[in-house]
Amino acid sequence: MLQVRDAVSGGRAIVDALIANGVDTVFGLPGAQTYPIFDALALSDDRIRTYGARHEQASGYMAFGYARSTGRPGVFSVVPGPGVLNAGAALITALGCCAPVLLLTGDVPSAFKGRGRGHLHEIPDQLGLLKRMTKWSARIERVEDAPVLVNEAFRQMLSGRPGPVALEMAWDTMGETAVVDPLGPADIPAPTAADPAAIEAAARLLVTARRPMIMTGSGAQHAAGEVRALAALLDAPVTALRGGRGIVGGGEPLGLSSAVAHRLYPETDVVLGIGTRLELPTMRWTGMMTWHDRLPGGRKLVRIDVDPEEMIRLKADAPVVADAKAGAQALIEAVQRLQAGAPRRDGATIRADIAAAKAAVAAEVAGVQPEVDYLDAIRAALPDDGFFLTELCQAGFASYFAWEARQPRTYVSEGYQGTLGYGFPTALGVKVANPDRKVVVVCGDGGFMFGVQELATAAQEGIAVVAVVFDNGAYGNVRRDQRTRYEGRFIASDLQNPDFLKLAEAFGVEAHGVASPAELAAVLPAALDAAGPVLIRVAVPSDSEASPWPFIHPAP
Structure with missing residues (x-):
């Protein structure tokens, strides 16, 4: 017998799509324009836990902390207008840290959209504002469209360079009901494989380097095993300023604080940047007011980054457009092949120099x-x-x-x-x-x-x-x-x-x-x-x- 599905509200369609995508936690501060979302959360409290907050900005930061510490999407919901603006700092923090955060918000009733009548919480072109603070944002025009657009939000949030996204839905539309075709979870495309020629060029630069150094960022947090293996193969120390910390621990022989890395940098001839903007050598160590589109000091630069735009912002001698984990693994295999039968650099001396630099910097720090x-x-x-x-x-x-x-x-x-x-x-x-x-x-x-x-x-x-x-x-x-x-x-x-x-x-x-x-x-x-x-x-x-x-x- 054909099963007849019940009509659901726009808020319920959104929450059902969240659950389909594995979300079990939402942060938020409810208000009139988002009541249908929060009512749906209340009806689904056996599958999804909601944490209230005392300020919209805190809701966004809580979602950011959830995402930053796990790599999984952090979801929050606040009212439109001032609620979105209050949460703006959290959104741009997530954008700067490549954290997968999803904002769900409302908007003025459909009949008032774009008319400038000053409806409750109205700000001019909220969607345009959100698009400038996030990786991707969209408006759900119909209840039936919620599953498709929620899935697209997850695809945008998690594919390529991760980042925050936002969905808005008009106050009246969110409360309307319709029969909705449920979808499964979003199909997140696998990262594009690294170009073998680019990997080969990068491996040759690193194998022939005298003193390479690896710098990591937020984009390498899921590739710790591969980064460690590369460091050991290349006898290369690993450092980070903020986002890439902990991939190789500071107490490990090849783990460096940024201060120790600065001490060793004059001897570095090739830098391998993995999932990082390379803030240390292009801003912190050269002056924050000086623009560099290449690595200063004549050093060679190898980059692995999932975002092709990064290769334009800071040009590399060997650019590898790839996910950090997949790109690093391909590089490991190429380095192992090139090292076979070739003389290795003196790893014992390198480690002794690193230990001496660590001791000297520790005394200063x-x-x-x-x-x-x-x-x-x-x-x-x-x-x-x-x-x-x-x-x-x-x-x-x-x-x-x-x-x-x-x-x-x-x-x-x-x-x-x-x-x-x-x-x-x-x-x-x-x-x-x-x-x-x-x-x-x-x-x-x-x-x-x-x-x-x-x-x-x-x-x-x-x-x-x-x-x-x-x-x-x-x-x-x-x-x-x-x-x-x-x-x-x-x-x-x-x-x-x-x-x-x-x-x-x-x-x-x-x-x-x-x-x-x-x-x-x-x-x-x-x-x-x-x-x-x-x-x-x-x-x-x-x-x-x-x-x-x-x-x-x-x-x-």
Whole structure:
């Protein structure tokens, strides 16, 4: 007998398509234009878990944390207009970090679209705005179109260079009902295979190099095994600034911090960039105001990147357009073939030079106090598979070069957007995605206050994140620059903060106050084992922190 399907709302059609694509978690803040989505989520709470938030920006960051820590899509829903704008910082952070994030939003009723009448939450050309902040965005015009467009969103989000996408649906359309033909999950195309000639050229450059160095980015996080194998074959050290941290651990013989890499860079003749924009040698080590379309210093560059546009932005001597994992594996096979019977470079000497550079830099970095000692205390307490999140504070900046990431994806940063305040809500998303692993986020007092309301979310949902808040009563970096570059004309950089311990208590969150790395080390183990969120306030005297910038922007 032919089974007659029931009509469903636009919101239900969207949620059913999410479930078909394996989504089990959604973050969001409901409103009138998205009620049908949230009602469908409530009806499907046995298959998909919804986490509310206190601010749209936090919803986006939580989805970003989910995606950044797993490589799986992070999904969130907020109202159109101001809700979308509030979440904009999270969208562009996801864009900068190549994180697969899906925004679901509403829009003004269909009859009002494009008429400028000032309907609730109307902004001019919302879809056009979204298209400029995401990899791809579209409008669902009919309830029946929801499965096709949700699947297209997943295809766009996960194919090629991953990134955020958005779908909008008019307020009235989302509430309408229709019979919808369900689809299975989206068909994600396999990455295009690397050109064998390009692989051969890249392998020849690397095999004949005297001192190659590998630099990794976010695009290589899923290729850790292949990167490690390449490093061992080539006797090449591996480094990263932010996104590629943990692919080869800093404590491993061939794992380098960016500061050690800078020490060894003068001897490097060939750079292999895998899934990275190569920010270190083209911006951090040469000046942020100087444009380079080739690697400076006459060094040869081999690139593996899934995005062909990257080969135009920064030209390579041997460009390989391919997924990092597949491209690196093809390169391994080519290098092994070319190395067969050929003399190898002196790996023992290379490793000895790396060890010596590490020791020398460690002695210098130890002077960045008290940040390094606080980071060491956290590193000693956090398991190797635990997540460490930076924030734009002095400890966060110092972590660029002083934190030893030991596993892929465990160092979660804000990327090149430098979005102040992203840290705490992002950490909540990381913990939701990884409930059995420990999560620590370091925040400055200024940045933490951007999302302080999410203490309520953490308490209500039992999200066991440890937030270490450094309280120096200032936007420390701004205040340092005003002191050193603008003759001490301080403006809008000093902060009158709340009592963070009482504030946490008001939210029902466990809190501790410390004033030294030793005191932090004493409270961290129990905090990491707590069943709910914990705030640790670190008292830092104003202007007492050493500048980390000589190691982030070393003199050319």
